[in-house]
Amino acid sequence: MYSEKVMDHFTNPRNVGEIENASGVGTVGNAKCGDIMRIYLDIDDDGIIKDVKFKTFGCGAAVATSSMATELVKGKNVQQALEVTNKAVMEALDGLPPVKVHCSLLAEEAIHAALWDYAQKKGIKIEGLEKPPQDIAEIVEEEDY
Secondary structure (H helix, E strand, C coil): CCHHHHHHHCCCHHHHECCCCCCCCEECCCCCCCCCCEEEEEEEEEEEEEEEEEEECCHHHHHHHHHHHHHHHHCEEEHHHHHHCHHHHHHHCCCCCCHHHHHHHHHHHHHHHHHHHHHHCCCCCCCCCCCCCCCCCCHHCCCCC
């Protein structure tokens, strides 16, 4: 059963779309379930995320976690955005069914992928950021959710 917040973010997703000339774009997927998430970041010269958009191909939980993740990073600095975890996304949505927890991990990794792209374009290192995988299926198997 999905929470009201999950249903709201699925039926009325926030920040859907693309950002032309984005500061960073991250795409991740899960080969096992077929979900694909792409996040676009517009980051100003002070490292603040001015705008964020997403495009997701997947189930309702994938759309809802994408929407919530964009809400959680908008207006934050790069370091704060890096600290948004899949658990934070799930908590903000009042939880997800156990079989849909991987969707929140997809959202976390898409943020990281967009930050990685931003860092590569700028030639900078973001403390604590490692190159994210393009397919999270291996991570989902390794972690115990």
